[in-house]
Amino acid sequence: xxxxxxxxxxxxxxxxxxxxxxxxxxxxxxxxxxxxxxxxxxxxxxxxxxxxxxxxxxxxxxxxxxxxxxxxxxxxxxxxxxxxxxxxxxxxxxxxxxxxxxxxxxxxxxxxxxxxxxxxxxxxxxxxxxxxxxxxxxxxxxxxxxxxxxxxxxxxxxxxxxxxxxxxxxxxxxxxxxxxxxxxxxxxxxxxxxxxxxxxxxxxxxxxxxxxxx
Numbered sequence: 001x002x003x004x005x006x007x008x009x010x011x012x013x014x015x016x017x018x019x020x021x022x023x024x025x026x027x028x029x030x031x032x033x034x035x036x037x038x039x040x041x042x043x044x045x046x047x048x049x050x051x052x053x054x055x056x057x058x059x060x061x062x063x064x065x066x067x068x069x070x071x072x073x074x075x076x077x078x079x080x081x082x083x084x085x086x087x088x089x090x091x092x093x094x095x096x097x098x099x100x101x102x103x104x105x106x107x108x109x110x111x112x113x114x115x116x117x118x119x120x121x122x123x124x125x126x127x128x129x130x131x132x133x134x135x136x137x138x139x140x141x142x143x144x145x146x147x148x149x150x151x152x153x154x155x156x157x158x159x160x161x162x163x164x165x166x167x168x169x170x171x172x173x174x175x176x177x178x179x180x181x182x183x184x185x186x187x188x189x190x191x192x193x194x195x196x197x198x199x200x201x202x203x204x205x206x207x208x209x210x211x212x213x214x
Contacts, residue, residue, distance in 0.1 A: 010034060014041035051075075053112055057086060059095060060121040072112050079109040081179050083123060094124030094150065096196070098177055123150040123196035132167055132205035142205060150196035157189040159206065167203035175199045 009020040015038050023034035031044040052071040059066055068088050072078070083096045100110045101117035125147065132142045146162050154160070159168045171187040178197035186193055 007037070008032075008034065008047055010045050010047060012036040012038065012041055013043055015039040055112070055115055056117045057095075058117060058119045059086065059088070059093065060098070060119075061093075062127055070118075072115075072118075074112050076112050077109065078112065078115060078118065081177060086120070093122050095120035096123045096177065126150050126196050128154075128195050128198050128201060130165075130167065130201045130203055132165070132203055132207075133170070135204045135206065148195045150194065152195040153192050154195065154198060154201055156186055156191040160203070166206040168206060169201055169203050171202040172198055173200045173202070 006025040008023050008025050010023055011017055011020055012023070015021075015036060022037040024037065025032060025034055025047075026042070027033040028047075030046065032047050033042065033044055034047075035042045051073060053074050054069050055072055057068050057070050059068065068086070070086055078097060078100055080097050080099060083094060086093045086095050097118060097120055099106050099119040100108070100115055101119065102110050102114050103116065126149075128146045128148060130144050130146055132144060134140060134142075144163075144165060146165070148162070154169055154172055156169050156172065159166065171185060172191065172193045173185050174181055174183075174193060174197055176199075178193070181193060181197070
């Protein structure tokens with residue numbers, strides 16, 4: 001059985017001189033020989049070199065992963081930490097590159113033609129784990145999960161009122177791929193981090209004081 005014929009999109013002088021239609025590529029070269037899929041007319045044409053390449057993308061979100069593909073300009077170079085908008089069948093997602101898979105393993109930076117798979121995690125809308133310590137005689141430490149935009153700011157020393165919870169941020173533990181902060185743990189007044197960079201927030205539970213009033 002012969003291999004499947006490569007298909008390309010180009011105009012046909014016989015039936016579609018203005019709009020590209022699917023052709024079978026019979027012979028490649030400077031002037032490629034193609035057969036129109038609409039009217040079977042065989043003719044020569046110059047095919048443009050592709051300017052993008054399709055790459056597999058693994059997306060991590062809330063502890064689960066799924067795979068998709070995306071078109072990336074071939075002249076680009078990708079690096080861990082970079083963010084881009086990924087168009088998936090379900091939604092447009094803002095993702096951050098966590099790893100690049102090339103022949104021979106993983107790397108921090110690579111040219112698009114060398115990349116096999118782009119590993120990412122969603123940063124447009126994220127879940128942030130918060131540990132709440134009791135105040136005013138509250139019963140016990142609590143753990144909650146908050147869903148916020150990736151660029152939402154948490155600041156040490158500031159009070160937050162989110163999802164029926166009230167707390168004052170005491171410390172912020174950053175993710176391994178967070179860049180530009182200088183430290184893995186932030187605990188000084190006015191230290192700020194974006195939600196997409198946070199592994200966990202430590203806070204005083206302002207709600208617990210209301211529980212202990214009785």
